[in-house]
Amino acid sequence: MSSINVGRYWRGDMHLLYRLSKYIFRRWHALLLSILCMLASTYLQVYIPRISGAIIRNILEMRDFGTLLSLVIQSIVLTCFLGVISFLQRYANSYFSHRVIYDVRNDLYKAIQRQSFAFFDRTETGQIMSRATTDIDRIRGFLGFQITSLIGSIFLLGGIMLSMLSISLELTLFCFSITPLLVIIFVFFGKRVRDITHKAREQYGVLTSVLWENVSGIRTIRSLAAEDQEKQKFYDLNKSYYQSMLQAVRLRSIFIPLSALVSGSITAFIYWYGGLQVIGNKLTIDQLFVFSAYAAMLTQPISRMGDVWSSYQRMAAAGKRVFEVIDATPDVKDKPGAIEMPQIKGHVVFDNVSFGYDNNHLILKNVRFEVKPGETVALLGPTGSGKSTIIRLIPRFYDPTSGRILIDGYDIRDVKIDSLRRQIGIVSQEIFLFNATIKDNIAFGKPNATMDEIINVAKAAKAYDFIMQLPQGFNTVVGEGGITLSGGQRQRIAIARALLMNPRILILDDSTSSVDVDTEHEIQQALNMLMKGRTTFIITQRLSTIRNADKIIVLNNGEIVEEGTHESLMKKKGLYYRIYQSLFDMQGEKSLPELKEGDTKVIEGGFSRDGSLA
Amino acid sequence: MREVFPEMALWHRGPPLYVGEVKFERKIPTRILLLRLLKYITPYKREVTLTLIAIIASSISNMISPYILGREIIAKYILRADLAGLQIVILVFLGFLVLGWIANMVRTYLVGKIGENMLFQMRSELFNHLQTLSFSFFDRWNIGDIVSRVTNDTDSIGEAFTEGVIHVLSDIMSLTLVIGMMLAVNVQLTLASMVTIPLLIVSTLIFQSKFRTVFRVTREKISQVTSKLEESLSGIREIKSFNKERDFIEDFQKVNLETMQANIRAAKIQGAFFPTVQVIQAIGSGIVMIYGGILAFNGALGSIEDAVGTLVTFLLYVQTFFRPIQELTNFYAIIQSALAAAERIFELLDIQPEVKDSENAIEMPPIKGEITFENVTFGYDPNHPVVNNISFKINPKETIALVGPTGAGKSTIVKLLCRFYDPQQGSIKIDGYDIRMFTQKSLRKQMGIILQETLLFSGTIKDNIRYGKPDATDEEVINAAKAVGAHEFIMNLPNGYETKVGEKGLGLSFGQKQLIAFARAILKDPAILIMDEATSSIDPYTDLLIRKAMRTLLKDRTAIIIAHRLSTVRDADRILVINNGRIVEEGSHEELIKRKGLYYRLYQMQFKDVESLSKPVIGNEEISSISRK
Known part of the structure; x- marks a missing residue:
């Protein structure tokens, strides 16, 4: 469920690293600088404790103030130098990771824009959002810190080990015999803490969504007097989240202090064993001091390396999800050598078209019809009968599974998509307005339209009057943060938007509009205006529109069951007749007809998933 | 000891650099907020005491190790070649380590436990x-705000408690101990080693205020990226239909670039912070060594062995200074954001439900379903009554349709009957008893309420149907579904009654949801049925099904329906026409039509358009006839 079906086999981590490396190499200077700085700072880190050792030796043995002063100054200067280097390292690293992420995010966005409709049908918005935000952040987390951290850790470990060896072989061997213990602690507990935290986070997600559901459904809950049930549900979730958190607390309370105990014990041992050697004159006190400073530094690269691994795993999962989208090939795309669609006259032919989102379930079966330029076609049929699919195939939102669609004799797959869509105007049932001014929304498809043009189409779409009543007229911002328009108003904006494009073919999905009586008239007028002189496909329940159509196509279960004008179909007394009756009854004066056996089946057919009709 | 894990020295990612927007203006005084917060901890007096002891113990063990290492192990035993003594003092050192380990375990566990308990308590309470607050509350408050108070705000209190208060306590403890120990060893050297502290405090504060600004910018930028993305995903069909992909890509690249630049700017400041601290630390150590060296050469630190031991001790102490001080400078911000969160939580908890069960409220006995409104007046704002001195009576098993223009007060009447609000004047009686005598729950248990929009909860269809009656058997659920004609479509779903619906489940059509709501209502077998008919138009097939179901639903119960459909109005026993909060007409459909009053006008307006179609004018003239109105 969490994966997008890209119709392509994912080749695992190596492929991911290969994909990622392309982005990394584009910014190699920054990465290289960061790594070089990392090496330099590691060297200084290992070097500086020696100065402390020299200072102690100086105090103990030479007692020379001049040397002491120069040693101290040396150590401060080196630390300043170290500071500059580590600043550079951090900066280069951030620069590198943000640059890479910038590229990845752009490519992801481009890939999203490239995808065809089928992709958005099967992928939830939230999923894509989380890929573009959380997942990309994880990749950045890894690139920004872990790559150099891994390299740094290895060098630091090596540096510490060499320095320790140069002081005392026995002590070094001892220290490194304990390291596996540290590794076990970090790896074992680290994983368990992560697992339990992960579990807790999921529980928290459920808790939040139950809370959200409760508050948004509070009216229903009160109506059903279900408060106690809700309290119990929340209590249970709250409790189990609490228990997971407590489990995490318990683990952490063992784990965190334990690492301190281990590293403290190492120090104790070093001073015990090292102390014996100092007493036996095999080691000097300053060497012992420096050695213990190194030993204290040992835990960090080890714990860092544990972090690198888990961060890599998280990154790999996230990266896979991100590149899955970037590499997804769109179902509908221009074929090589596609030509520009010339000015459309509006002759549309469906030639034996079948379509299914997957091959087993055909939504359209061998549909064939012909529409002459300028004709209006009304599509009718129960929910799921395939009428929406027909209108989606015309602008090539999907490609037919078999058969072909011809516009003015051109197979629409042979022409460039944008040249086709430019000439098709679509007003869909759910109208989305962008967070911009009314003017920008109307000029959406034609950004260089003049104000006169915009006003003209707004007038034609019967939108001008209400727009002028808005606080800033055409400059009023709609959408998030702006004002909210009613369904009827949005519909008229959409009509104006389509009108401005002066499309040759018009597609109207008007099936579920609910507006008040006055608006209904206005919209009707606007639509009539829009339909004039263009080939129009319309899904509607408006009786007058249906009756005035040049052609009515009645669909059921993906097939055309009836086709003709209102009069010819009414005479037939088939499915159209019954649909018309019930539409009329819903909107009109007639009383409820007694249901006949056959009708009930039609009605239930509207519900059943396959839309089957007895 | 926490500095050992997981970050140290060069890897140091530092204390939380930025703690969120700090809100300084508060309505509730700090003292009261703290006292109320304290109440959540009081049940854990024993745990709190133990925690304090553990903090002291772990601070002692933390702070004593540099002392033992320098002054004892190095000075007294190694440099003086005391073998036996060395072994003993190492054991003492180990002893303190174990003590610290135990104390730390106890502390981490108890703090976590108290914190989690506190949060559990708060969330439950909220x-x-x-669940007790009235509708008026939910009318006013935004869902996101409520949810965020229960989740984000409790979280930030939890964080402030475990990360803030406890750390600060340990830090203060450690600092006091360190300074005490240092003073005990050598006063002059102590003063010398504290020279860099003001520098450290000032630079930390400066950095923190810079972090606040840069992180605010990066957060703003990233939220722009998110909203651009969100917008283009919701509008993807429009974008594609209008061939706007390229423009949107350009737009996105612009905000994406700005985000990157803001982040790199932030990285510059962030990257400078730690090296700065490191340099200050090095200067601090340098001063200790130079001054300590002078003192040692002068013999002011005793024998040379003692001098070296003292110096090592001080060097180790100077390093322990830094983290507590950094954390303390951050403490104010943490506390401020926690107090702001606490205020938001208490504000919510302090809201009193407007509709409450009276103290001696009784369970409502089984009712016949007679409803009386006696001179009822109500307004959401008491100065603007929406329902104005209304009186009417509904007989048991009668079906009443409420009709009237938008805003006439129809749904308010219905809400008053459900006691979602209490009237300001007058009384509402069921079977002759004032509904305020009964508990709200027992009242609503006998009512079936169907709202315009049906909300399905995440869960199975079965769970959703028996939502109002959790103990219903499967058979009852199926019978209810059959009665309203929902059984067929449910059986056609992938898993029948076990099909998951709601947020993560299958999306049902509007009509299907309505039928589920009907089944849910009929399962309760309520004496009174209240329905706000849906206005959204649905396809004719569903409409027929719903009408059939409504007949079953209305049988043998008192029903009040806010009607939007012609058929409902005509099937009702009686129609109440509401206007401006009053009943203006009353009677059956035929009677009201004859009267030619408001009902007649409403009827005409609503169905005029369709009626014109009943004269079968076919052809182009018809459109013009409609547009002429």
Whole structure:
């Protein structure tokens, strides 16, 4: 469920690293600088404790103030130098990771824009959002810190080990015999803490969504007097989240202090064993001091390396999800050598078209019809009968599974998509307005339209009057943060938007509009205006529109069951007749007809998933 | 000891650099907020005491190790070649380590436990409180705000407690101990080693205020990226239909670039912070060594062995200074954001439900279903009554349709009957008893309420149907579904009654949801049925099904329906026409039509358009006839 079906086999981590490396190499200077700085700072880190050792030796043995002063100054200067280097390292690293992420995010966005409709049908918005935000952040987390951290850790470990060896072989061997213990602690507990935290986070997600559901459904809950049930549900979730958190607390309370105990014990041992050697004159006190400073530094690269691994795993999962989208090939795309669609006259032919989102379930079966330029076609049929699919195939939102669609004799797959869509105007049932001014929304498809043009189409779409009543007229911002328009108003904006494009073919999905009586008239007028002189496909329940159509196509279960004008179909007394009756009854004066056996089946057919009709 | 894990020295990612927006203006005084917060901890007096002891113990063990290492192990035993003594003092050192380990375990565990308990308590309290609040509350408050108080705000209190208060306590403890120990060893050297502290405090504060600004910018930028993305995903069909992909890509690249630049700017400041601290630390150590060296050469630190031991001790102490001080400078911000969160939580908890069960409220006995409104007046704002001195009576098993223009007060009447609000004047009686005598729950248990929009909860269809009656058997659920004609479509779903619906489940059509709501209502077998008919138009097939179901639903019960459909109005026993909060007409459809009053006008307006179609004018003239109105 969490994966997008890209119709392509994912080749695992190596492929991911290969994909990622392309982005990394584009910014190699920054990465290289960061790594070089990392090496330099590691060297200084290992070097500086020696100065402390020299200072102690100086105090103990030479007692020379001049040397002491120069040693101290040396150590401060080196630390300043170290500071500059580590600043550079951090900066280069951030620069590198943000640059890479910038590229990845752009490519992801481009890939999203490239995808065809089928992709958005099967992928939830939230999923894509989380890929573009959380997942990309994880990749950045890894690139920004872990790559150099891994390299740094290895060098630091090596540096510490060499320095320790140069002081005392026995002590070094001892220290490194304990390291596996540290590794076990970090790896074992680290994983368990992560697992339990992960579990807790999921529980928290459920808790939040139950809370959200409760508050948004509070009216229903009160109506059903279900408060106690809700309290119990929340209590249970709250409790189990609490228990997971407590489990995490318990683990952490063992784990965190334990690492301190281990590293403290190492120090104790070093001073015990090292102390014996100092007493036996095999080691000097300053060497012992420096050695213990190194030993204290040992835990960090080890714990860092544990972090690198888990961060890599998280990154790999996230990266896979991100590149899955970037590499997804769109179902509908221009074929090589596609030509520009010339000015459309509006002759549309469906030639034996079948379509299914997957091959087993055909939504359209061998549909064939012909529409002459300028004709209006009304599509009718129960929910799921395939009428929406027909209108989606015309602008090539999907490609037919078999058969072909011809516009003015051109197979629409042979022409460039944008040249086709430019000439098709679509007003869909759910109208989305962008967070911009009314003017920008109307000029959406034609950004260089003049104000006169915009006003003209707004007038034609019967939108001008209400727009002028808005606080800033055409400059009023709609959408998030702006004002909210009613369904009827949005519909008229959409009509104006389509009108401005002066499309040759018009597609109207008007099936579920609910507006008040006055608006209904206005919209009707606007639509009539829009339909004039263009080939129009319309899904509607408006009786007058249906009756005035040049052609009515009645669909059921993906097939055309009836086709003709209102009069010819009414005479037939088939499915159209019954649909018309019930539409009329819903909107009109007639009383409820007694249901006949056959009708009930039609009605239930509207519900059943396959839309089957007895 | 926490500095050992997981970050240290060069890897140091530092204390939380930025703690969120700090809100300084508060309505509730700090003292009261703290006292109320304290109440959540009081049940854990024993744990709190133990925690304090553990903090002291772990600070002692933390702070004593540099002393033992320098002054004892190095000075007294190694440099003086005391073998036996060395072994003993190492054991003492180990002893303190174990003590610190135990104390730390106890501390981490108890703090976590108290914190989690506190949060558990708060969340439960908030949720239960929400269940008692009246509709007027939910009318005013935004869902996101409520949810965020229960989740984000409790979280930030939890964080402030475990990360803030406890750390600060340990830090203060450690600092005091360190300074005490240092003073005990050598006063002059102590003063010398504290020279860099003001520098450290000032630079930390400066950095923190810079972090606040840069992180605010990066957060703003990233939220722009998110909203651009969100917008283009919701509008993807429009974008594609209008061939706007390229423009949107350009737009996105612009905000994406700005985000990157803001982040790199932030990285510059962030990257400079730690090296700065490191340099200050090095200067601090340098001063200790130079001054300590002078003192040692002068013999002011005793024998040379003692001098070296003292110096090592001080060097180790100077390093322990830094983290507590950094954390303390951050403490104010943490506390401020926690107090702001606490205020938001208490504000919610302090809201009193407007509709409450009276103290001696009784369970409502089984009712016949007679409803009386006696001179009822109500306004959401008491100065603007929406329902104005209304009186009417509904007989048991009668079906009443409420009709009237938008805003006439129809749904308010219905809400008053459900006691979602209490009237300001007058009384509402069921079977002759004032509904305020009964508990709200027992009242609503006998009512079936169907709202315009049906909300399905995440869960199975079965769970959703028996939502109002959790103990219903499967058979009852199926019978209810059959009665309203929902059984067929449910059986056609992938898993029948076990099909998951709601947020993560299958999306049902509007009509299907309505039928589920009907089944849910009929399962309760309520004496009174209240329905706000849906206005959204649905396809004719569903409409027929719903009408059939409504007949079953209305049989043998008192029903009040806010009607939007012609058929409902005509099937009702009686129609109440409401206007401006008053009943203006009353009677059956035929009677009201004859009267030619408001009902007649409403009827005409609503169905005029369709009626014109009943004269079968076919052809182009018809459109013009409609547009002429």
